[in-house]
Amino acid sequence: MPEFGFSIKKPRSENLDVTAKAKYEELARRVPSFKRCFQCGCCSATCSARQFTDYNIRRLHTMFRRGNTEGLAEELRKCMLCGKCVLVCPRGVNLRQLIINMRKMLEEEKK
Amino acid sequence: MKKTAIIGAGPAGIEAASVLAGSGVEVLLFEKSETPLSNLKDKAFLFPDFSAASDMVSELEDKLLKDNITRCFGTEIVEIKWKGTEWQLVSGKSEAWYADSVLIATGYSTFDARRKEELGYGIYKGVVTSLEMEKMIREGNIVNGHGDMPKRIAFLQCVGSRDEKSGNHYCSKVCCVTAVKQAIEVRKQLPRTDLTVFYMDLRMWGQGFEEMYRTAQEKYGIDFIRGRISEAAATFDDRVQIKTEDTLLGMPLRTTVDLLVLMVGMEASAGTRTLGASCGIGGEYGFIKTISPHLYDNDTGKPGLFAAGTCKRPLSIWDSINDGRSAAIAIKDYLDTLP
Ligand SMILES: Cc1cc2nc3c(=O)[nH]c(=O)nc-3n(C[C@H](O)[C@H](O)[C@H](O)COP(=O)(O)OP(=O)(O)OC[C@H]3O[C@@H](n4cnc5c(N)ncnc54)[C@H](O)[C@@H]3O)c2cc1C
Ligand code: SF4
Ligand code: SF4
Ligand code: SF4
Numbered sequence: 258m259p260e261f262g263f264s265i266k267k268p269r270s271e272n273l274d275v276t277a278k279a280k281y282e283e284l285a286r287r288v289p290s291f292k293r294c295f296q297c298g299c300c301s302a303t304c305s306a307r308q309f310t311d312y313n314i315r316r317l318h319t320m321f322r323r324g325n326t327e328g329l330a331e332e333l334r335k336c337m338l339c340g341k342c343v344l345v346c347p348r349g350v351n352l353r354q355l356i357i358n359m360r361k362m363l364e365e366e367k368k
Numbered sequence: 369m370k371k372t373a374i375i376g377a378g379p380a381g382i383e384a385a386s387v388l389a390g391s392g393v394e395v396l397l398f399e400k401s402e403t404p405l406s407n408l409k410d411k412a413f414l415f416p417d418f419s420a421a422s423d424m425v426s427e428l429e430d431k432l433l434k435d436n437i438t439r440c441f442g443t444e445i446v447e448i449k450w451k452g453t454e455w456q457l458v459s460g461k462s463e464a465w466y467a468d469s470v471l472i473a474t475g476y477s478t479f480d481a482r483r484k485e486e487l488g489y490g491i492y493k494g495v496v497t498s499l500e501m502e503k504m505i506r507e508g509n510i511v512n513g514h515g516d517m518p519k520r521i522a523f524l525q526c527v528g529s530r531d532e533k534s535g536n537h538y539c540s541k542v543c544c545v546t547a548v549k550q551a552i553e554v555r556k557q558l559p560r561t562d563l564t565v566f567y568m569d570l571r572m573w574g575q576g577f578e579e580m581y582r583t584a585q586e587k588y589g590i591d592f593i594r595g596r597i598s599e600a601a602a603t604f605d606d607r608v609q610i611k612t613e614d615t616l617l618g619m620p621l622r623t624t625v626d627l628l629v630l631m632v633g634m635e636a637s638a639g640t641r642t643l644g645a646s647c648g649i650g651g652e653y654g655f656i657k658t659i660s661p662h663l664y665d666n667d668t669g670k671p672g673l674f675a676a677g678t679c680k681r682p683l684s685i686w687d688s689i690n691d692g693r694s695a696a697i698a699i700k701d702y703l704d705t706l707p
Binding site for chain 1: 486526530531532533568594595596597598599611612613614615618620621
């Protein structure tokens, strides 16, 4: 089976009862425009990194939103911070800031 | 006889004129075009029942054949002023009229798709608006930029609506169902053309809409893909390559079509903006603001000044007609309080 996005090895379901909302809330505090995302897919459709890899920024920031950060730090390294996604986002989400802050938070988590 | 001036001969203004005239009020009906109902005359068939727009036009025009309606067509009102006991209306040619009350029914205009440059309208031949598609359906001549029969057509929702970049955060309400309506009409004329609607949410809010959507899938073989097109580019043969994400699969999607139809949103018309600003009742996005959306949704808070139809917000035709009728009742109540 081909792998889409970053690896999901075992079949599993999201469990909202145990989702860690705290991470999302902290990210939304740092980048408030993130709250407005309505999942249109413009960022991922236009993304420069997406042209060469199976990196999907919309899926990644949604994983973060759900508190699911497994493998995310590695995946986010593929972003070149070119800012094309920011230009097209119809909800004005500051995706560059979002990515920088996701990276920071994941780094802080490691320590 | 008490006198009401109605500005705008669209569905809302005409219905209000007809009801008021029927209850013995003298009506002055202003329309900037030479003929009424310009926003209906460019339509082919109407959702949700696929009735011909031309039938609706003649039924509404018949309502104007009443003695106490004076038609002032070809007259654009540019200013309205409260003169202590009555309203003064001034036209672009500086003529003036007076009335006990005024109904603003100046309607909407469509979003200028050139403002979304990344979608290529006005640049690539294969990119058209929903208005142009209405015209092609009406004329039975659905063609691509070269005048040939299109083999693949894509419809894109929310152009100029729900969009931070164009400053319109709101939903235009009618374009989702209009895309379904148009796709079905195209299918009837072009049985073998591939039809896809790109949407973020399909807002099938009205009676019969969900059934139209279901019929579009089942009977007419129309495809629906969840994703917003972020860019369009022309190919060497003037076809249009579009880029989106199939958000339900999480996969990038690229496809080339002969026609890309942009479902342009509804904005406050120039007349709505000017008159709203001239008497201090302009609200968000240039639409007219009323006292409350529940009760008093035709009252502007100024004595004798009322509003109806799409000058307040995006609405369907029957919403607008009902709103015109409800404004007529509010105006009648107001006139009855005058000496
Ligand atoms: C592509 C498309 C397809 C649609 N299809 C459907 C459909 O199938 N079914 C449906 O129910 N609805 C449909 N609609 C919506 C429909 O067009 C509107 O609901 C309806 O026209 C609104 O009526 P109105 O009277 O409020 O305004 P309008 O129709 O906009 O009428 C306002 C009138 O005021 C005049 N005016 C403006 N300013 C001035 C001024 N300063 N002085 C004098 N006159 C002035 C204008 O010339 C105009 O004639 C569609 C809309 C679009 C964009
Ligand atoms: S900034 Fe990163 S996520 Fe955004 S388009 Fe560029 S590479 Fe893609
Ligand atoms: S473009 Fe903006 S609104 Fe659309 S999915 Fe990306 S972040 Fe969300
Ligand atoms: S009615 Fe549909 S196409 Fe129109 S703005 Fe709303 S969601 Fe978008």
